[in-house]
Amino acid sequence: MPQTIPPKPTRAEQLLPKECYFSGAWFEREHQELFSRSWxxxxxxxxxxxxxxxxxxxxxxxxxxxxxxxxxxxxxxxxxxxxxxxxxxxxxxxxxxxxxxxxxxxxxxxxxxxxxxxxxxxxxxxxxxxxxxxxxxxxxxxxxxxxxxxxxxxxxxxxEMWLGGMRDTHMWPHSLDGLSEKRPVRYDFGANWKAFCENAMDGYHLSYLHDKTLMGPDIEDQRWDAVGRHWVTFANPESDDRQNSHFTPIPGVNTSKPYPVVYQFFPNSGVLSSPIFFSAYTIVPVGPEQCYLELRTWMMPREQQDPAKKPKKPSSTSGHGYIMDDGKRYISIDTLSCHAMESLDFQIEDMWVCEQQQKALHSPMMKAGPMAAVGETALTWFQANILDFVPLDDPGMKMAAE
Missing domain, CATH: 2.102.10.10 (Rieske [2Fe-2S] iron-sulphur domain)
Known part of the structure; x- marks a missing residue:
């Protein structure tokens, strides 16, 4: 049974042994002890x-x-x-x-x-x-x-107990009324669901893996808060966001804070919000090494976009994957017409790197290294919350974590 909510960590460390990312037995425990009671x-x-x-x-x-x-x-x-x-x-x-x-x-x-x-x-x-x-x-x-x-x-x-005060302290200003929804996208991953969640919380990689898509922000421009069991991060409002300038802001949203705010609702839902868009997503665990991300995004209607702000590059998901009868675009690494790092889609970049990481977990040489004091402490906190629901009861798992 879950105990008290873990405190925000003062240092970053890997708490989960690598077996938690591919063990079928652990995956079953997550469904029984975590997802069966989650929002x-x-x-x-x-x-x-x-x-x-x-x-x-x-x-x-x-x-x-x-x-x-x-x-x-x-x-x-x-x-x-x-x-x-x-x-x-x-x-x-x-x-x-x-x-x-x-x-x-x-x-x-x-x-x-x-x-x-x-x-x-x-x-x-x-x-x-x-x-x-x-x-x-x-x-x-x-x-x-x-x-x-x-x-x-x-x-x-x-x-309300699960929200942990989110409604009062970190509420986004967006209303979806009057906004236009883009085509929903499903990204199919060959990786454990926690790998994607941790990647979403990892601020250390943004300026490197996503240097051509998100263009930062660097870790100096980020901070995160723990709200209940949830995670909220946002960039320094004084940082220059080169992407938001291409689109018309949503009325009522403070454009002096251009960087998207990311909300990770424990365990596997989230929100991306900025002055120009609002996205909501769920990571659905399929198997120990398979999951998919369902992403929905809303923006100002096309007819209300300022022609002078039209982006110079194509839509990031254009040409990738395939569209099914349900209207969604389905994307996986094997449906790409180019390498993931040439896709112009930061989600595809994340999908690719999560799969690369998942493959490495099976190497006998793979052992988690040191974690960044700034940019990766949120991963430790996420793992502590997992362990609050699914403790390391198996002696072998405990030894692997040490």
Missing amino acids: TFACVVQDLPEAGDYKAVQINRYAMIVVRTKDGAIRAYHNTCRHRGTTIFEKDGNCRHGIVCPYHAWTYNVDDGSLRGLPKKELAFPDLKMEELGLHKGSIGVIGDLIFVNPQEVPQDDF
Whole structure:
């Protein structure tokens, strides 16, 4: 069981042994002891404008439905029929007349998930107790326009407790109303999910791996705060951001602070915000050495962009990956038409370096070296929070960490 939130570390050190990044047994423990009780970004309130509008989302291993009820509330149900376990919804849509399983037409109420009806009930199920067979429920939390889901009906930590004061101390000023969403992107990684999270928190690499894309900021221009179990970083407002000058600022956002603010919601969701865009993402763990990043981004509509600010380089994801029927662009290293470091996409650069790091973990010579006193202490804090949920109980794991 999780204990008190670890304090912000005073020095950087690797706490997790490398086996935690490829062990199948450890991966199963993470799902049972961490993800089964975590809050994860699912969608935004603008996705559900009308009663019955729903999103079919993947919350780690849990297929979930996020739906707006007739009274305007937002509910979360597990996307699994209580009859034969069939996935009810494959795609987003509207179910104002009821949540209907495609297999045997069992029908559930939108407002509370209760079982409303089924064909041939008196003949096929004369003794059925319908009140016991409603959809399993999850929990909903909303911050800003973001909707988070917990797979438990009664979470161990309620949403406000989990936020740890984020709403009061580090809230972003963005509203998605009036903004235009770019095409969602899914990046498929051949790496452990924690490798990506730690890369996102690593400020030491920005000026080197991303010198042609993010162009900094250097570690002197960064600082980070611990908020609950979450991590927030932002660059020095006095630093020059050469990218933001290419786009029209979002009204109401302070343009004197040009660098994006990065929020890492523990364990595997996040936000990137700046005067010119707002992004939200989730890292979905697929296996011990596979995960994917789902990224959604909003900006000012194209027709409201200042032509004088038009960027001189093409969109970073143009020409990479492929577009599926769900409207998303899917990108992986093997779908690139160039080397990752020539892609003009910092996420692809991160994906590539995470995969390079993952490969090296299997070398008998690989052992974590010293960590940067400035730029990598957040990794230590992230790992301490992991260990609070999934302790090193196995003696072999403990020895590997020492």
